Amino acid sequence: FCSSLGTMASHRTLSRLSSHRAVAIRRLTRSFSSQAPRLDEEDQEFKHPQEFVKKQFEPGEWDPFGKDPLFKPPFKSRAKIMSAEDYATRPLVGFEEEFDSLRDAMVTLTWLDAGDCDKIYGAYLEIMSKSTGKKTSHEYVMRLLASKYNLTAQRVAAIVQLAHREDQHRKSGKKIWYGAQEYVDAKVKEHIRTAYSEYGEVDPQEFVEDPMGVTGMGDPETLSGSMLEINDLVDVDGILKDTLVREHKETRLKIDGHIYKEDVDDNKLHINLSKETQQLMEKARSFSNTEESERRGDLKPAPGSHPRRNRWKYVAHTVNTREAKKNKKKFYLKKEITDDILVEQDGDLRVATVAEVKETCWKPKRNFQEFTFQDVKAAWLERTLRGETGGWGRQEAPKKEEEPVMEAAAAEEGDVSEEKEASEEATEEESSEEAVSTEEAADEESTKESSDVDVAEGDSDDKKE
Numbered sequence: 001f002c003s004s005l006g007t008m009a010s011h012r013t014l015s016r017l018s019s020h021r022a023v024a025i026r027r028l029t030r031s032f033s034s035q036a037p038r039l040d041e042e043d044q045e046f047k048h049p050q051e052f053v054k055k056q057f058e059p060g061e062w063d064p065f066g067k068d069p070l071f072k073p074p075f076k077s078r079a080k081i082m083s084a085e086d087y088a089t090r091p092l093v094g095f096e097e098e099f100d101s102l103r104d105a106m107v108t109l110t111w112l113d114a115g116d117c118d119k120i121y122g123a124y125l126e127i128m129s130k131s132t133g134k135k136t137s138h139e140y141v142m143r144l145l146a147s148k149y150n151l152t153a154q155r156v157a158a159i160v161q162l163a164h165r166e167d168q169h170r171k172s173g174k175k176i177w178y179g180a181q182e183y184v185d186a187k188v189k190e191h192i193r194t195a196y197s198e199y200g201e202v203d204p205q206e207f208v209e210d211p212m213g214v215t216g217m218g219d220p221e222t223l224s225g226s227m228l229e230i231n232d233l234v235d236v237d238g239i240l241k242d243t244l245v246r247e248h249k250e251t252r253l254k255i256d257g258h259i260y261k262e263d264v265d266d267n268k269l270h271i272n273l274s275k276e277t278q279q280l281m282e283k284a285r286s287f288s289n290t291e292e293s294e295r296r297g298d299l300k301p302a303p304g305s306h307p308r309r310n311r312w313k314y315v316a317h318t319v320n321t322r323e324a325k326k327n328k329k330k331f332y333l334k335k336e337i338t339d340d341i342l343v344e345q346d347g348d349l350r351v352a353t354v355a356e357v358k359e360t361c362w363k364p365k366r367n368f369q370e371f372t373f374q375d376v377k378a379a380w381l382e383r384t385l386r387g388e389t390g391g392w393g394r395q396e397a398p399k400k401e402e403e404p405v406m407e408a409a410a411a412e413e414g415d416v417s418e419e420k421e422a423s424e425e426a427t428e429e430e431s432s433e434e435a436v437s438t439e440e441a442a443d444e445e446s447t448k449e450s451s452d453v454d455v456a457e458g459d460s461d462d463k464k465e
Contacts, residue, residue: 050260052135057147059251061212069251070143073150075211079196079204081106084213101199106214109192112159112207113185114178120145120156121163125393128380136384137260138377139369152209157372164376164392171395261370265381266355272339273351277318281342284349313345315352315360338362 046056063071099105146153196203318340341352379392
């Protein structure tokens, strides 16, 4: 029992030492990574196979699957937080239920307000407007804006898409509640300032992406439970430095060699066909030509018959079953989009386009970033390829709906003025009638007085007589 306790204690001590050793190594790694050299010590001019790529991006944080070295930008903020390695190796048991500060909790309270979103959307419109008539790539533009504003490309795509929908919403004449958005922005920022003032920490004052270490899992390289004995004569620091230089060069090569997806109309882009599928199409066309030649040419539609409605669109995927059986047990890379898909409509057999394939069950795996900005990208293609206006860019509210309102207001004002004039005329007529009646009454009174005077004079004469 005592020996087992001693063994357990030794294992705990070794695990603690290994964790501290890992933390020390990661700190050394960070110090070396900040001084990591570029791909070439000589300032070599950056060249990319795609002509619209002009900027050379710096490596950021990798995604959890280790495929994208620009998944998240480097953490840059006025607010200080604990490192991912220290947060992952923190004591999991303590006497308190809460963290002492936002820094210890590795929490950054930030908010992206409407003003910042409008700046990002304005920068997107400016970049795309300058590249009219040239090859463009929304994927590259989103990554360019993400590097400029220290955001993820996925978040920039969402901001641009929402701003585009807001413009179309404004164009339709619907009301947008800007006052509510301003109120929410002000209240959230006030809450953030209050929270940081309570802890006595510095407010970031701008939106910041969370680093990859907020999950508390730490670096996958430090999660291994195995241990390796190293002789003291081995230069561990030198090995780590060489490894970081090599990884930095490989990351830079991966970023610089990335081929961005260009903006192409999927309705004009056809898929690939195999040799067997091409032979199948030739046979089908030959059969259709034979049937057309055998038909009677004097057949005409009956008088008064309605025009023929559009037929259904049929889609077929041709598969070579023999080759499929051979490759069933073999490992092969799945293609981005399925080949050998045919479309038949109104008697015409043709190759399917990429847009048609995306509407079938053989559609390719969804690219989340392309799916996010698909509406604004489609509007841009409609503008550049077909010359459509009003579907992309800044849109103003229609003024046609305001004119009837103004006319109605003017009509109401005219009716009111007419009523006032009529009332004034009526009052004038009434006053004139009253004046006439008063004059007539005065005349009658004067005649009565004159008659009374005459009668009085006659009486006096009679008395005298």
